[in-house]
Each structure stands twice: as structure tokens, then as C-alpha cells.
Amino acid sequence: MSKKNSLLIVCVTTALTIGSVATANAEDNVTLRFADWMPESAFTTTYGAKAFMKKVDELSDGRISFQYFPAEQLGKGSEALTLLQSGVADIANVAPAYLSEHLPLSAVVELPGMVTDSCTAAEKFNDLVQPGESLYEAEYKRKNIRPLFTANLGPYRILTNGQNLSTPLDISGLKLRTAGGAMAMTADRLGANPIRMQGSDVLPSLSRGTLDGVFWGLISVEDWSLETALDQMVPNLSVGSFNVTYSISDRTWEKLSPENKEILTKAGQYANQNHCDYVNRAEKEAISVLEEKHGISPLYLPEAELKNIQEKLTQVHKDWAEPLEKRGLPANAVVEQML
Incomplete structure (x- = not known):
């Protein structure tokens, strides 16, 4: 048995022993284990996860509580589905970009121009992952999880160092860090060389000149200290985005009372x-x-x-959807519903 599988069994056993799955301490009292790969300092943690837990506490008068595990304490972002499906966690931060083999359609937000306003994108995506809607039926239902809310990180922009761009078409031949997937296709379409790497490696790569720039959210530039290695940005062209869903396992959801389900939904x-x-407010401030x-x-x-450039990039939408359609997935419909 592998070390990873042994660790997972230990975690599952521990979780079940302490009663992780919707443990009823009294008739209506519930404690939920919440796994988050983001650190507590992240704005998505502050304005998403923590805001959600605070609102649940308020609406339930403290009857629903959480054991919160940020910063990969229970597992990495790529392990979120396993944590939910195994019962190690009841709620988890599920990032489609880290689970593309399981949630390929959910990568629709990574397409260029798909996200220009975080609220519009989050609302549309959240609608599509509700029971009966296309994304839920095609992906989340099959994974036995249910999204409670979406956190969209806003549009990603082009930022470079030492390039003196006069148009985004000047990025032809440049080495740009992307989140992979659809963003890599966008970089290809603009003639750049997409490089996929972990966030922690971006600053030294920019400093050494092994990267010429990034596709990155403006509100996250300072969080990663990238402002020291960048000198130009294109604030009005969206080259993709990044979404996470805070999802609950079906196993946990079915054990909740109708009242508690309503509380989690409202929160x-x-x-x-x-x-x-x-996110919308912060991006405007970040530009300044x-x-x-x-x-x-x-x-x-x-x-x-x-x-003109946006029209050029619509080909990426078609290139992304085509192989998914061949697999019998409603990619074109999802694109139309998100636009």
C-alpha cells in the first residue's frame, strides 16, 4: 500500500472517529469539517470562506459550527474531491483548475473575455452549478458534491517586465506564466509561449528573466510580491479568470435538516x-x-x-469546446450560458 493511500485511510478513520460528517451534538446542532487549501491571509478566505462561516453562525444562532482547516492542513487543492468523497471533510474549497480531469466544463471561466466583472461571472456560474442546471448535472452531481457558493477571482490581465508593449500582440514570442488549460490556449493564440508553474516560482523566474511576464489577477500582484518584477500591465483586456467553489458532499447534505440546508444556502x-x-472594488484600487x-x-x-483582439480570441472558445463536445459534454452550451 502506498504512503499516500495509508495516510488517506488514517485521515478517514480519524475523521469518522471524531464525527466529522454533520455530527449532531443535539437535535439541531451540527459541526462541519471545512477543508481549505488557501491560507487564512488570502482575500478569498476573508471575504469568502470566513464570511460564509460567520453568516452561518449568525443565521443558525450558533447551532451550526465549523472545524476549519486552512492552508492545506487536510489536503492540497488537487485533493479536494477525495477529501469530500471519503468523508475526511464535509465542505471543501474545490478549484476546477486543479481538477480539470474531473471538472473540465467548469474551466469555462478560464476562457479569454469570459470574466470582465466578478459578480456577473460568479452569479452566472453559481446558477449553472445548481441542481437541474447544466454544470451541476454534467459534473458535480456525478462527483456527489453540491456547490454552496462560488468565489471568482476576477479577470486575469497581461503584465510584463521590460517589454514596452504598444499592443498585446507585441507579446508574440514572450514567455508568459499562465494557469494552463484555456489560458495557455489564449497565450498561444496571441503568439506567446505559455509557461505553467507554481505561484511560488513566478517571482524568481521573473527576476532571472526566464519569464517575460504573467497572466495574473491585478489584486493578487502584491500578495505574491510581483510588483518588484513587473513594469507594464494591460488593465482592460481579460485573458481568463480563476474560480473556486465551496462545496459540500452529498453524504453530509442529506443528513442535514431542511432548516439547516436553507441556512447554508442563504449563507x-x-x-x-x-x-x-x-474583487470588483479591489481591482479598481489595485490599478491605481x-x-x-x-x-x-x-x-x-x-x-x-x-x-479586434477579443474577436481574435473567440477562436479559443471554439478550440476549447470542440474536444469536450466530442466527449459528449455540453461545452458550447456552457460557453453560451456564461457569456
């Missing part, structure tokens, strides 16, 4: 809005901070050029 709606409001404090020059595309 999810609140957290969905709270998080996207922050990056320019005025860190000297990162903005390149705003004229409307005609922006439209």
Missing part, C-alpha cells in the same frame, strides 16, 4: 455576493496602487483594438 448566497463585491506606488504603467487599449 452561500451572501458569501457569493460579498466576495465578488470585494500598481501605477502610482509601484510604477507599473497601464496600457489601455482603444475600443476598436480591444474589440
Whole structure:
């Protein structure tokens, strides 16, 4: 037996022993184990996960409580489904980008131009992962999980170092870090060389010149100290995005009372809005901070050029959807529903 499998069995046994799955301490009292791969300092943790838990506590008068495990304490983002399906966690941060083999359609938010406003994107995506809707039926239902709310990280932008862009088409031949998947296809379409790497490796790669730039969310630049190695940004072209869903296992959901299900649903709606409001507000502030404090020059595309590039990038939508359609997945329909 592998070390990884042995560890998983120990975790499952421990979780069941202490009663992780919707443990009823009294008739209506429930404790839920919450696995999150993001650190407590992340804005998505503050405005998403913690806001959700606080609202649940408020709506339930403390009858629903959480054992919260941030920063990969129970497992990495790529292990979120296993944590839910095994019973190690009741709720987990499920990032489709880390689980593309399991949730390929959910990568729709990574397509260029798909996300220009975090709230619009989060609301549309959240609608699609509700029971009876296309994404839920095609992906989440089959994995025995149910999204409670979506946290969209806003549009990703092009940022470079030492390139003096006059148009995004100038990135042809540049080595740019992307999140892989659809973002890599976008970089290819613009003529760049997409490089997939962990966030922790980006700053040293920029500093050494082994990267020329990044596809990155502006509100996360300072979090990773990338402002020291970037000098130009394109704030009005969306080259993709990143979504997470905070999902509950069907095993746990079915054990909850109708009242507690309603509380989690309402708290999810609140957290969905709270998080996207922050993202939209923070990006506007980030543009000013990056320019005025860190000297990162903005390149705003004229409307005609922006439209021309966006039309060019719609081919990425088709290239992404085609192989999924061949697998019998409703990729084209999901694209249309998100636009």
C-alpha cells in the first residue's frame, strides 16, 4: 500500500472517529469539517470562506459550527474531491483548475473575455452549478458534491517586465506564466509561449528573466510580491479568470435538516455576493496602487483594438469546446450560458 493511500485511510478513520460528517451534538446542532487549501491571509478566505462561516453562525444562532482547516492542513487543492468523497471533510474549497480531469466544463471561466466583472461571472456560474442546471448535472452531481457558493477571482490581465508593449500582440514570442488549460490556449493564440508553474516560482523566474511576464489577477500582484518584477500591465483586456467553489458532499447534505440546508444556502448566497463585491472594488484600487506606488504603467487599449483582439480570441472558445463536445459534454452550451 502506498504512503499516500495509508495516510488517506488514517485521515478517514480519524475523521469518522471524531464525527466529522454533520455530527449532531443535539437535535439541531451540527459541526462541519471545512477543508481549505488557501491560507487564512488570502482575500478569498476573508471575504469568502470566513464570511460564509460567520453568516452561518449568525443565521443558525450558533447551532451550526465549523472545524476549519486552512492552508492545506487536510489536503492540497488537487485533493479536494477525495477529501469530500471519503468523508475526511464535509465542505471543501474545490478549484476546477486543479481538477480539470474531473471538472473540465467548469474551466469555462478560464476562457479569454469570459470574466470582465466578478459578480456577473460568479452569479452566472453559481446558477449553472445548481441542481437541474447544466454544470451541476454534467459534473458535480456525478462527483456527489453540491456547490454552496462560488468565489471568482476576477479577470486575469497581461503584465510584463521590460517589454514596452504598444499592443498585446507585441507579446508574440514572450514567455508568459499562465494557469494552463484555456489560458495557455489564449497565450498561444496571441503568439506567446505559455509557461505553467507554481505561484511560488513566478517571482524568481521573473527576476532571472526566464519569464517575460504573467497572466495574473491585478489584486493578487502584491500578495505574491510581483510588483518588484513587473513594469507594464494591460488593465482592460481579460485573458481568463480563476474560480473556486465551496462545496459540500452529498453524504453530509442529506443528513442535514431542511432548516439547516436553507441556512447554508442563504449563507452561500451572501458569501457569493460579498466576495465578488470585494474583487470588483479591489481591482479598481489595485490599478491605481500598481501605477502610482509601484510604477507599473497601464496600457489601455482603444475600443476598436480591444474589440479586434477579443474577436481574435473567440477562436479559443471554439478550440476549447470542440474536444469536450466530442466527449459528449455540453461545452458550447456552457460557453453560451456564461457569456
